[in-house]
Amino acid sequence: MNKLERLLKLLAVLLDTERPLTAEELRGRIGGYPEAQASFRRTFERDKDDLRSLGIPIRVEPVRTVEPPIDGYRVDREEYAGADPGLEPDELAALHVASALVRLDSVGDEAFWKLGGVEGVDTDAEQVSAVATLSTEGSAGELHHAVTERRLATFMYGDVERVLEPARLSFARGHWYVAGFDRTRDADRVFRVDRIEGSVEVGPPDAFAAREARGPVLTRTWEIGDTTPVAATVLIDPEHAAWARAGLAAEDVLETTQDGALVVRLEVSNEDAFRDWVLGFGGGAEVLDPRELRRAIREWVEAIG
Amino acid sequence: MKVPATERLSRLVAAIPWIAAQDGAALDDIAERFDYPRELLVSDLQDIVFYVGVPPYTPDSLIDVLVEDERVWIAYADWFARPMRLSPSESLALIAAGETALAWEQSDSDDETAGALLRGLAKLRLAVGATNDTIDVRIGEGTEATLRALRQAAENGKCADIAYYSSGRGARTERRIEPLRFFLEQGNWYVAAWCHRSDDDRIFRLDRIESISVTEADASHRSSDAPSNFAFDSATDVTISFPVARARILDGLAVTSWTETASVATVTLPANSSRWLEQLMVRLGPGSSIVDQSGLVPPADLRGAAARIADRHLDAS
Numbered sequence: 001m002n003k004l005e006r007l008l009k010l011l012a013v014l015l016d017t018e019r020p021l022t023a024e025e026l027r028g029r030i031g032g033y034p035e036a037q038a039s040f041r042r043t044f045e046r047d048k049d050d051l052r053s054l055g056i057p058i059r060v061e062p063v064r065t066v067e068p069p070i071d072g073y074r075v076d077r078e079e080y081a082g083a084d085p086g087l088e089p090d091e092l093a094a095l096h097v098a099s100a101l102v103r104l105d106s107v108g109d110e111a112f113w114k115l116g117g118v119e120g121v122d123t124d125a126e127q128v129s130a131v132a133t134l135s136t137e138g139s140a141g142e143l144h145h146a147v148t149e150r151r152l153a154t155f156m157y158g159d160v161e162r163v164l165e166p167a168r169l170s171f172a173r174g175h176w177y178v179a180g181f182d183r184t185r186d187a188d189r190v191f192r193v194d195r196i197e198g199s200v201e202v203g204p205p206d207a208f209a210a211r212e213a214r215g216p217v218l219t220r221t222w223e224i225g226d227t228t229p230v231a232a233t234v235l236i237d238p239e240h241a242a243w244a245r246a247g248l249a250a251e252d253v254l255e256t257t258q259d260g261a262l263v264v265r266l267e268v269s270n271e272d273a274f275r276d277w278v279l280g281f282g283g284g285a286e287v288l289d290p291r292e293l294r295r296a297i298r299e300w301v302e303a304i305g
Numbered sequence: 306m307k308v309p310a311t312e313r314l315s316r317l318v319a320a321i322p323w324i325a326a327q328d329g330a331a332l333d334d335i336a337e338r339f340d341y342p343r344e345l346l347v348s349d350l351q352d353i354v355f356y357v358g359v360p361p362y363t364p365d366s367l368i369d370v371l372v373e374d375e376r377v378w379i380a381y382a383d384w385f386a387r388p389m390r391l392s393p394s395e396s397l398a399l400i401a402a403g404e405t406a407l408a409w410e411q412s413d414s415d416d417e418t419a420g421a422l423l424r425g426l427a428k429l430r431l432a433v434g435a436t437n438d439t440i441d442v443r444i445g446e447g448t449e450a451t452l453r454a455l456r457q458a459a460e461n462g463k464c465a466d467i468a469y470y471s472s473g474r475g476a477r478t479e480r481r482i483e484p485l486r487f488f489l490e491q492g493n494w495y496v497a498a499w500c501h502r503s504d505d506d507r508i509f510r511l512d513r514i515e516s517i518s519v520t521e522a523d524a525s526h527r528s529s530d531a532p533s534n535f536a537f538d539s540a541t542d543v544t545i546s547f548p549v550a551r552a553r554i555l556d557g558l559a560v561t562s563w564t565e566t567a568s569v570a571t572v573t574l575p576a577n578s579s580r581w582l583e584q585l586m587v588r589l590g591p592g593s594s595i596v597d598q599s600g601l602v603p604p605a606d607l608r609g610a611a612a613r614i615a616d617r618h619l620d621a622s
Contacts (some may be wrong), residue, residue, distance in 0.1 A: 001312070002353070003310040003356065004313050004314060004317075004353055005315050005353045006615060007310060007311070007358060008314065008317065008354065008357045009357050009358075011314075011318070011384075011546045012357055012358065012359055012384045012385070012529040013359050015361075015384035015385075016359040016383075029359070029360050030352070036557070050310070050311050050314075051312065052310060053391075054314065054315045054318075055389065055392050056389065077358045077384075077387075079390075080387075080388070080389060080390065081386075081388065081389060081390055082386035082387075082390030082391060082432065082433070083432045084387065084388075084432065085425075085428040085431070085432035085433075086428060086431050086432075087425050087428055087429070088424070090421040090424075090425075091421050091422070091424050091425030091428065092425060093421070094406075094421040094425050095399060095402070095422065095425045095426070095429070096401045097406065098399075098402045098404045098405070098406030098407075098422060099398075100398065100404040101402070101405070101406045101409065102401070102405045109340055110315055110319075111321070111338050111391055111392075111395040111396075111398075111399060111457075112388050112436070113315065113316060113319035113338075113340075114319050114390075114391055114395075115388075115391075116319075116323050116388070117323060117335075117337075117338025117339045117481060118317065118338060119334065119337060119338050130514070134587070138349065138392065139342060139396075140393075141392065141393040141394025141397050141422075142393065142394075142399055144393045144394070144396065144397040144435070144440065145393035147435075147439045147440065148393075148434040148435050148439060148440070149434065151317055157490050168439055168440075168441055168550075169397075169439065169440050169441070170437065170441040170443065171344040171377075171401055171404075171441070171442040171443060171444075172441075172443040172446065172490070173443075173491065173492045173493070174490070174491025174492035175491075175492070195308075195553075205382070217517075218592060239474060239476030239477055241472075241504065242470060242477070242515045243470045243513065243515070246512065246515075248448065276588055278613070279584070279587050279588045280584070280588065282580065282583070282584045282587075283434075283610065283613045283614050283617065284476075286617045286618065287618060291620075294555035294618050295618070295620065297614065297617035297618045298614075298615050298619070298620075300590055300591065301587060301590075301611040301612075301615045301618075302453070302611070302615050303590070303591035304586070304587065304590060304591055304593070304607065305594075305606075305607050305608045305609055
């Protein structure tokens with residue numbers, strides 16, 4: 001029996017069964033496996049790996065009819081197949097064009113086959129030049145899973161293990177951010193996904209009650225931190241005022257002087273990010289208050305050179 | 306042509322439910338949709354899929370495949386009745402791509418494909434349980450109107466007058482530009498344009514365009530003239546070193562080379578101006594230094610830039 005036929009039959013049997021089947025039971029039902037026990041085991045393990053590499057969720061569950069219980073295998077149909085989005089041909093084609101426009105690094109043709117395949121779209125012939133690149137590498141996929149199914153996400157961030165009830169995954173300013181309730185800190189937090197250290201462990205679904213996601217305003221990097229917020233006032237020179245205003249909310253601006261300079265007040269819970277934002281104006285911004293943050297800027301630049 | 310078994314399998318588990326849902330799908334159509342070489346498709350269907358089933362392997366527990374008159378009928382494929390679920394990263398990537406393309410298409414006033422994309426995206430989000438609230442993709446936030454105006458100017462071959470902010474060059478300039486090409490990098494829209502003020506190609510970041518008006522003046526350059534790589538051609542390479550822990554400050558900057566030890570990174574990157582470099586170095590802070598700026602005229606004065614900021618932050622205020 002060739003490999004494709006064996007894999008298809010294995011998948012059919014795994015999907016069909018209501019209870020987990022042992023390796024020996026699968027061997028009997030599928031046929032075509034090598035006679036010798038060792039080479040059967042090798043082939044069977046490789047087949048399982050191949051199916052898993054395609055994303056097929058093979059469950060391993062104990063078979064209790066034998067003593068002691070041994071591993072059995074099955075594929076849950078609901079876990080295997082998703083809800084059909086029911087895309088019309090023009091909708092599917094539009095998504096296909098979108099993926100060509102956006103040079104994706106993590107979606108291949110397989111995704112479109114699952115949606116019914118794409119017909120008659122020549123993404124080269126259309127006046128489509130790749131206008132954007134977009135990364136969904138790293139843990140963004142895992143966190144998407146965690147957010148949409150309310151699964152706890154556990155990961156290392158800033159050398160601290162976080163247990164997060166993720167509420168929202170956002171793409172902004174070229175990066176993915178996850179916001180939610182951080183059980184470790186007992187407070188709402190926002191994390192930049194590409195700064196998560198190592199991998200994200202995702203727990204079972206419906207692990208927490210949905211709650212209002214704090215809307216992270218992601219340009220406000222000085223708010224993405226762990227320290228107790230401190231109110232800071234900053235003077236911004238007239239030639240930088242329009243740019244500064246574009247990244248701030250109207251209520252941040254305390255005053256606009258006659259020559260067009262701004263006095264703004266920010267809640268700082270990440271001092272490094274605050275300093276970086278201030279220094280991003282070159283010499284065009286001055287921290288007025290509090291004294292400690294003002295001194296921190298001075299000490300920083302005095303130590304340069 | 307040899308196609309590995311796993312690749313054929315991933316096509317077949319998608320193609321079988323699709324074919325089963327049609328009344329006689331055309332072989333050519335299946336081959337195109339699922340990128341399946343036609344000869345191989347016919348033999349895989351007849352010689353393999355036809356024999357797939359579950360015990361007791363009676364006819365009603367085997368997949369029924371009929372290939373006739375260039376068409377295929379499949380029945381009794383109950384275990385393969387539905388295609389595999391999109392993986393979380395696939396569905397996230399599709400949503401993100403869709404939102405990005407939507408931002409682009411909606412900036413074109415007479416585009417008709419945006420409707421299909423909008424509907425497709427909504428259905429996809431619904432199927433994977435991703436609401437706008439939970440999966441929130443922001444593309445070119447706040448620059449929608451600027452993008453629309455620039456695209457309109459490009460399409461009609463007109464010049465646009467802009468006020469442009471560049472902190473590295475010391476703030477605001479008024480320029481007449483001819484927009485040629487658009488691209489998105491790090492979530493920001495950019496336009497490559499012919500700049501009358503520089504008499505050269507320039508790249509502008511849309512969120513730094515403070516105001517824009519499309520003029521009646523005809524543009525003299527065409528989008529085919531736009532350079533295919535969007536390097537800032539006025540930039541010159543400089544080499545700097547800094548504590549490796551502050552590497553994130555360079556996020557989003559184009560870098561020519563990067564080496565690092567456990568504590569220090571040494572990086573070569575294009576610098577537009579000495580002010581730009583001074584500002585970057587001040588942000589990188591203590592322990593950072595300029596290794597080589599021989600190409601930069603005038604050279605960056607790091608001490609001077611740092612002293613000016615220190616003076617503004619004296620305690621006596």
